[in-house]
Amino acid sequence: MLDLKGELDAHTAPELEAAIEKCRDEQKYSLIINGAALQYISSAGLGVFMAYIEEMREAGGDIKIAALQPKVFNVFDLLGFPLLFDIVEDEAEALERFDKAPS
Amino acid sequence: MARTIHSTTIPSSTTYLGDVRSFIEKYARRASLPEPQVEQMKIAVDEACTNVIEHAYKNEEGHQIDLAIIIEPERFIVRIRDSGVAFQRSEYEEPDLVSFVKRRKSGGFGVHIMHRLMDEVEYNTVGRFNECCLIKKRATTNGTH
Numbered sequence: 001m002l003d004l005k006g007e008l009d010a011h012t013a014p015e016l017e018a019a020i021e022k023c024r025d026e027q028k029y030s031l032i033i034n035g036a037a038l039q040y041i042s043s044a045g046l047g048v049f050m051a052y053i054e055e056m057r058e059a060g061g062d063i064k065i066a067a068l069q070p071k072v073f074n075v076f077d078l079l080g081f082p083l084l085f086d087i088v089e090d091e092a093e094a095l096e097r098f099d100k101a102p103s
Numbered sequence: 104m105a106r107t108i109h110s111t112t113i114p115s116s117t118t119y120l121g122d123v124r125s126f127i128e129k130y131a132r133r134a135s136l137p138e139p140q141v142e143q144m145k146i147a148v149d150e151a152c153t154n155v156i157e158h159a160y161k162n163e164e165g166h167q168i169d170l171a172i173i174i175e176p177e178r179f180i181v182r183i184r185d186s187g188v189a190f191q192r193s194e195y196e197e198p199d200l201v202s203f204v205k206r207r208k209s210g211g212f213g214v215h216i217m218h219r220l221m222d223e224v225e226y227n228t229v230g231r232f233n234e235c236c237l238i239k240k241r242a243t244t245n246g247t248h
Contacts, residue, residue: 010153011117042149047209071142080200
């Protein structure tokens with residue numbers, strides 16, 4: 001579970017990248033990103049999810065994105081993220097979807 | 104024709120992207136842009152500045168980015184100038200999320216976002232400067248575009 005807070009741009013994206021890499025190195029491939037406190041995202045932030053989703057799925061996991069504020073969701077939507085990513089209402093729904101997924 | 108200009112200069116580092124967004128937000132709100140458009144302006148300018156830092160200046164610090172907000176009765180314009188390597192439209196690849204994800208590509212969406220969010224995006228060369236203008240039409244007083 002990763003909680004995002006504040007603004008995700010080209011300056012702060014490396015922090016998220018490092019956090020996801022840490023999870024991967026610890027062989028945690030099923031990630032829930034909680035975006036409730038995320039105020040802003042640019043394409044540099046979205047790029048981090050793009051770069052790792054395939055790897056996590058190949059390892060049997062996923063990156064599920066939960067609780068985005070509408071203005072932040074709009075940016076995900078603009079690039080067609082809802083087609084490729086599991087974007088859910090809240091953490092509970094993300095957990096539920098991990099449970100249901102065939103392992 | 105009434106025209107107001109606000110300008111600022113930032114160093115070529117992503118450290119200042121937050122300052123750029125605050126600058127845009129302040130004047131976009133003051134120009135009474137609706138809140139969703141304020142947000143769109145901030146993202147488009149962030150993407151343009153990020154591209155200047157990463158591509159025009161190749162992540163080298165010590166260069167300058169000049170920003171000007173030009174407010175006209177019918178348009179809200181942000182002009183971004185740099186003196187780095189010019190953006191080559193011919194080398195621009197229209198992004199496809201599915202193939203980018205397959206290739207584990209993490210960038211390349213900035214220009215696409217700018218075009219999606221703005222009414223117009225213009226690229227010019229002015230002397231030794233590259234210029235990108237992000238243009239949003241303002242709603243006129245009778246409520247139409």
